[in-house]
Amino acid sequence: xxxxxxxxxxxxxxxxxxxxxxxxxxxxxxxxxxxxxxxxxxxxxxxxxxxxxxxxxxxxxxxxxxxxxxxxxxxxxxxxxxxxxxxxxxxxxxxxxxxxxxxxxxxxxxxxxxxxxxxxxxxxxxxxxxxx
Numbered sequence: 001x002x003x004x005x006x007x008x009x010x011x012x013x014x015x016x017x018x019x020x021x022x023x024x025x026x027x028x029x030x031x032x033x034x035x036x037x038x039x040x041x042x043x044x045x046x047x048x049x050x051x052x053x054x055x056x057x058x059x060x061x062x063x064x065x066x067x068x069x070x071x072x073x074x075x076x077x078x079x080x081x082x083x084x085x086x087x088x089x090x091x092x093x094x095x096x097x098x099x100x101x102x103x104x105x106x107x108x109x110x111x112x113x114x115x116x117x118x119x120x121x122x123x124x125x126x127x128x129x130x131x132x
């Protein structure tokens with residue numbers, strides 16, 4: 001069987017970015033889990049706010065790990081063709097916020113997570129996943 005030169009020049013199928021909010025939220029949970037985030041919670045917030053469809057909340061064991069987790073999520077998703085609309089709290093912050101439009105990610109140092117109590121604040125949201 002022979003192949004034409006044109007067949008060798010066909011580009012591979014492009015990878016499609018995660019455009020479904022649920023798929024994006026689950027991918028973020030996966031990345032956080034792979035990077036050893038603690039107490040990961042995925043909340044479906046679409047029914048209680050127009051701000052975002054999902055919140056991902058997780059903690060690092062320290063301020064440094066919280067920053068590393070936030071950066072790892074940004075880097076991994078960027079490699080997959082997804083960039084945040086905004087980021088807050090990099091560097092010496094103890095709370096990193098990543099805005100992906102339909103998904104908002106909160107990465108806390110342990111004391112800040114307890115202090116701000118986002119899970120209690122958004123207790124009407126539907127819990128989807130919890131990784132302890």
